[in-house]
Amino acid sequence: MDLSPVLDGFGVVLEPTNLLYCLIGVVVGMLIGVLPGLGPAATIAILLPVTIGIEPVSSIIMLAGIFYGAQYGGTITSVLLRLPGEASSVVTVFDGHALARQGRAGTALGIAAIGSFIGGTVSIVALSLLAPLVAGFALDFGPPEYTALAMLGILLVSTVSSGHRLKALAAACIGLLLATVGRDGFTGAERFTFDNLSLADGLDFVPIAMGLFGLGEILYNLEERHRATQTPVTVANVWPSKADLRQSSGAIGRGSVLGFVLGILPGGGATLSSLAAYAWEKRRAKDPERFGKGAVEGVAAPETANNAAATSSFIPLLTLGIPANATMAVIFGALLIQGVSPGPQLVTQEPELFWGVVNSMYIGNILLLIMSIPLVGLFVKILRVRATVLAPITVLITLVGVYTVNNDVFDIVLVIVFGAVGYLMKKLGFDPGPLVLAFVLGSLLEDSLRRSLLIFDGDPTGFFTRPISGVLLATFVLVIVVPPVRAAIRRRRTHKELV
Amino acid sequence: MTAHGGSGDEPSTEPARETSLADALHEVEAEVQEYRPPAAGPTGNAVVAVVVLLLGIAALIGSWSLGVGSARVPDSGTWPLLVAVVLVGLGVALLVTVKKTSDAERFSRTSWLVAAGLATMVVFVLVIEHIGFEIPAALLAFVWLRFLGRESWRVSVVVSIGVVVVFYAVFVGALSVPIPHLF
Numbered sequence: 001m002d003l004s005p006v007l008d009g010f011g012v013v014l015e016p017t018n019l020l021y022c023l024i025g026v027v028v029g030m031l032i033g034v035l036p037g038l039g040p041a042a043t044i045a046i047l048l049p050v051t052i053g054i055e056p057v058s059s060i061i062m063l064a065g066i067f068y069g070a071q072y073g074g075t076i077t078s079v080l081l082r083l084p085g086e087a088s089s090v091v092t093v094f095d096g097h098a099l100a101r102q103g104r105a106g107t108a109l110g111i112a113a114i115g116s117f118i119g120g121t122v123s124i125v126a127l128s129l130l131a132p133l134v135a136g137f138a139l140d141f142g143p144p145e146y147t148a149l150a151m152l153g154i155l156l157v158s159t160v161s162s163g164h165r166l167k168a169l170a171a172a173c174i175g176l177l178l179a180t181v182g183r184d185g186f187t188g189a190e191r192f193t194f195d196n197l198s199l200a201d202g203l204d205f206v207p208i209a210m211g212l213f214g215l216g217e218i219l220y221n222l223e224e225r226h227r228a229t230q231t232p233v234t235v236a237n238v239w240p241s242k243a244d245l246r247q248s249s250g251a252i253g254r255g256s257v258l259g260f261v262l263g264i265l266p267g268g269g270a271t272l273s274s275l276a277a278y279a280w281e282k283r284r285a286k287d288p289e290r291f292g293k294g295a296v297e298g299v300a301a302p303e304t305a306n307n308a309a310a311t312s313s314f315i316p317l318l319t320l321g322i323p324a325n326a327t328m329a330v331i332f333g334a335l336l337i338q339g340v341s342p343g344p345q346l347v348t349q350e351p352e353l354f355w356g357v358v359n360s361m362y363i364g365n366i367l368l369l370i371m372s373i374p375l376v377g378l379f380v381k382i383l384r385v386r387a388t389v390l391a392p393i394t395v396l397i398t399l400v401g402v403y404t405v406n407n408d409v410f411d412i413v414l415v416i417v418f419g420a421v422g423y424l425m426k427k428l429g430f431d432p433g434p435l436v437l438a439f440v441l442g443s444l445l446e447d448s449l450r451r452s453l454l455i456f457d458g459d460p461t462g463f464f465t466r467p468i469s470g471v472l473l474a475t476f477v478l479v480i481v482v483p484p485v486r487a488a489i490r491r492r493r494t495h496k497e498l499v
Numbered sequence: 500m501t502a503h504g505g506s507g508d509e510p511s512t513e514p515a516r517e518t519s520l521a522d523a524l525h526e527v528e529a530e531v532q533e534y535r536p537p538a539a540g541p542t543g544n545a546v547v548a549v550v551v552l553l554l555g556i557a558a559l560i561g562s563w564s565l566g567v568g569s570a571r572v573p574d575s576g577t578w579p580l581l582v583a584v585v586l587v588g589l590g591v592a593l594l595v596t597v598k599k600t601s602d603a604e605r606f607s608r609t610s611w612l613v614a615a616g617l618a619t620m621v622v623f624v625l626v627i628e629h630i631g632f633e634i635p636a637a638l639l640a641f642v643w644l645r646f647l648g649r650e651s652w653r654v655s656v657v658v659s660i661g662v663v664v665v666f667y668a669v670f671v672g673a674l675s676v677p678i679p680h681l682f
Contacts, residue, residue, distance in 0.1 A: 084527070093527050164602050166592050170551050173586040177558050180579045189575040191565055215620075222616050222647055223536065223609040275524075292523070388648025392640040393662055395616075399623060400632065400666060404676045412624045420617055427610075428539070428547050429602035446578040458571025 005347075006128065009355020013363055018058050018356065025062035026364045029069020030371055033085045034077055034379050035387070038394065040070040040086070041327040041433070042217045045209040046394065048334055049401035056338035057353050061360040063331050068120060068310045068361065071270060072368045075112040075303055076379055079105055088270035088306040091278040095291060095298030102294055110240040111296055112303040113372035115252045119304035120365040122256040123263070123311035128358055131347065135319040138344035143451035144463050148472035150445040153266045153322040155479055158434040160267030165483075167430045175435035178203055179442020186450060198410045205333040206405050207414035208439060212432040213330070214398050215415060216422020218391050238373050240296070248300035251281050255301040259308025264315050269325040270306040277305035311361060317342055318354060322441070326433030329440045336440075536610075539603040545594065547603060552590030558583035612647050619643065631681030637663045 012018060032043045044063050051059035074086030079096035092112065099108040141149070154176075158168035181192045182202025193199040240248075255277040262273035281301040282291045291298050313324045321343035323329040335342050340350060347354050371379070402415045425432050456462030464470045539547075561576075562583055568574025593600070619642050623635040640659035644650040650658075670676045 082527075090524060090527055094523060164600065166589050166596070167602075170586060170589040170593070173582050173589065174554065176582045177579055177586070180582075184575040186573075187566075187575045189565060191575055191579065192561055219613045219616055222612045223607075386648075386650075388644065388650055389654070389658060391648065392643035392659070395620065395643065396636050396640060396662060396666065399620065400636075400670060400676075400678060403678055404670070404674075407677050409624065409628055412627070416617065416620045416624060419620070423613055427604050427606070429600070429604075449578060450573050453570055453573055458569065460570055 005351035009359040012356035013360045021058040021062040022360045025065020026069035029066040030073040033070035033073020040067045042213040044330045045213040057356045065364045071307045079108045088274045091302045095295045098294035106238040107240045108299045110238040115300040115304035116307040117369045119256045119308035123260045123308040124361045135344040135347045143448035144469040146448040148469040150441045152476045156266035163431045168434045171430045172434040172438040175438030176442045211415040211418025212422035215419025219423040220426045248296045251297035251301040252304045255304030256308045259305030260312045263309030263312035266324045270309045273309040274302035274306040277301040329437040536604045536607040539605045544597045544600045548593035555586035631679045
């Protein structure tokens with residue numbers, strides 16, 4: 001492996017502007033992680049207009065920092081308030097808050113920070129080794145492979161993510177349909193534009209993401225479904241003892257590996273890996289009854305895994321151009337806005353962007369470790385900021401921000417419409433993530449499908465005779481068929497037992 | 500992707516062993532969302548399923564008129580038609596499983612807060628081209644603070660004026676964004 005682009009990447013990161021954007025990213029990430037309400041996907045969506053004026057490398061460094069920074073911040077509220085700042089920190093509540101009630105909040109936060117740092121760093125090293133290989137493998141992918149890959153990616157994100165599977169798939173279909181709005185690139189015909197000139201060039205990604213994730217989430221939170229925030233306890237002595245470190249070292253090691261692997265899979269990501277890591281530790285513990293009552297491993301494992309997963313979920317995006325979760329879909333959109341199309345060519349054609357972003361994560365993790373151990377008291381104070389004050393400010397940033405992209409009032413209309421849709425979707429149990437992901441991949445999918453059919457001369461069995469697209473599509477079919485079959489078998493078994 | 504967004508069944512490989520963890524998770528989520536409105540009933544779920552179905556049918560008709568094409572010569576309508584067929588299927592499946600669905604929330608009195616919040620945004624976009632962003636922005640912030648957020652009068656007035664001043668300084672002053680402004 002040629003190391004010079006990797007080293008050049010460090011050169012890119014160490015430029016003062018990029019260091020600054022990395023710092024801004026991780027601080028914003030920490031903040032939104034601490035504040036319940038907006039998640040990383042929403043925050044990144046709201047900041048999309050800001051990134052337009054920034055260099056591509058700097059803007060992606062910043063957005064990435066927000067994503068993994070939120071994993072650190074989410075821990076703080078889980079431990080101190082039993083209020084998970086992010087979905088990926090929900091399991092941390094069990095043992096983290098138990099530790100806090102025993103007066104060991106500092107230990108929990110310290111272990112979480114160290115675990116996050118190690119998980120993140122292990123994952124970056126593995127990413128640096130694996131990503132160029134995946135990209136090299138994918139260089140030969142033609143339209144049929146991309147068709148299969150995009151279909152499988154959308155399916156996995158819709159089915160693996162939490163929530164109702166049918167509803168998630170319906171959301172994905174609507175995303176695919178929204179992507180067809182505008183002029184058809186092959187025939188020039190206008191599709192679903194209703195003779196509206198503003199729709200002729202298709203729907204823009206920015207108002208959709210800002211509306212569904214940003215405004216939708218703010219409106220959803222207006223219904224006061226949260227407990228009022230209590231004043232948190234003061235945190236003393238964040239350094240964990242040697243005994244605590246020894247006890248959690250295994251959990252951190254296993255969490256790093258598990259998080260890395262699950263993060264790569266579409267739909268896996270930080271939340272699933274934190275759950276899996278917790279379950280794994282509990283299962284292999286000699287005395288599982290300690291879990292939930294303040295086991296240090298119960299904090300170390302999920303916090304390590306969610307950070308490792310946050311990092312490794314960049315692999316499918318940066319090497320295949322397929323986002324693995326909702327946040328990656330928004331970062332994908334940010335790259336497209338910058339004129340960069342992520343895919344296997346990225347590593348070789350834009351090495352300074354690829355390695356700049358990857359290597360910035362080392363720096364970001366060091367910054368986060370500093371912020372979460374010596375400066376944790378500062379972030380605890382931020383918990384006093386009220387959501388009721390932040391909400392209108394965020395709404396105005398969204399409305400004015402979306403206007404600045406094209407200086408077009410129609411974009412404000414769109415963002416409000418999608419904000420209302422996003423609220424209704426969340427309210428009615430539809431995850432907006434698959435919609436945004438499918439929208440982002442929609443034109444790629446249709447394009448490759450039509451090109452494939454040209455290659456195959458209209459014979460769809462051609463997809464199955466090519467090895468890679470065949471395997472991908474076989475997996476696609478298995479993912480659809482296996483769960484209902486298994487459920488049916490289980491039903492029959494319980495039925496037999498009853499009889 | 501906040502904590503409350505991630506409710507629902509977690510995909511577990513061994514349901515029997517995982518139930519305790521899944522249960523505990525639900526407990527935490529329920530606790531975090533103490534004030535969460537009750538789940539929608541079968542009628543509500545049926546309406547949702549019908550809306551999905553209608554969307555699918557509308558897309559089906561729209562794609563049909565664009566030209567169906569064939570596998571050999573795909574037309575503009577081919578791809579949306581395929582997606583619309585899947586969407587119709589999903590709508591039917593949702594309609595069949597209405598009784599097993601429990602993840603939609605009922606609209607309650609607090610939903611009016613959302614309608615009010617949306618109304619402030621609609622006003623904002625309707626008047627911005629005529630009187631600039633300052634007055635509607637201040638009004639929006641004030642309504643959200645005082646009436647939706649139940650902040651004190653003083654906080655509401657100070658924050659809503661402060662926000663507009665900062666926005667003016669940043670967008671009009673520093674960035675010279677051509678956003679319609681009054682002053």
